[in-house]
Amino acid sequence: MKCLTWNLEWKHPSSVAGRAIQQEIARFDPDVMCLTEALVPIIPQGHLIEADCDYGYKHDGTRRKVILWSKNPWADIDTLGNDEMPTGRFAAGVTQGIRFIGVCIPWRDAHVKTGKREKRPWQDHLAYCAGLRRVLQHYSCDPRPICILGDFNQRIPRSTQPERVFDALIESIPPSFRIITEGFQDSDGRSVIDHIVTSNNLAAESLTIVPRFTPDGTRLSDHVGIAATIS
Secondary structure, X not given: OEEEEEEOOOOOOOOHHHHHHHHHHHHHOOOEEEEEEEEHHHOOOOEEEEOOOOOOOOOOOOEEEEEEEEXXXXXXXXXXXXXXXXXXXXXXXXXXXXXXXXXXXXXXXXXXXXXXXXXXXXXXXXXXXXXXXXXXXXHOOOOOOEEEEEEOOOOOOOOOOOHHHHHHHHHHOOOOOEEOOOOOEOOOOOEOOEEEEEOOOOOEEEEEEEOOEOOOOOEOOOOOEEEEEEO
């Protein structure tokens, strides 16, 4: 099964970048996608799980922090995760026997200087990690394989983020799970902050980067996309 995770930086489908993003998605031809910071109209036809539209910032109603997309129908859908987690940043469901969990973990300054302006740096990030830990503990009791993918807003291994923040993220992931993007770098040699994590009953291979720029220099996003084959 081919999977793709990509933060689209709110690109509009009618923009030059938006049209190029749609072409890149079609070229990779994924079976499952987790698209973060995406406008609903940019998503190709398929089966969607949309995170709650309320992620604490005002918008026109088309923005979603997380959208899970599949060629096949979803079952056992969850768009809450856990009440500890900041809203609008979680989507999960089962397709073709695998539970996919899409995440967009808040960046360090979420609601610090913008949005509600009521948080301290990393506060929402840490709250999300605490909630995610409980969610994964719950779902790990199910024998079905699990794949977590999306925008983690941390480099793995740790780079410049505080140690306590890195520890909170790692502790949210069950010890038997594998972070298959650990140490993975983009074409500029920078460690990625979007990740794919699998339970130990899944294998992953063929990690591929979707670049930030087209060959003609059009910027698609401030994030690279990451594609992988899981089985």
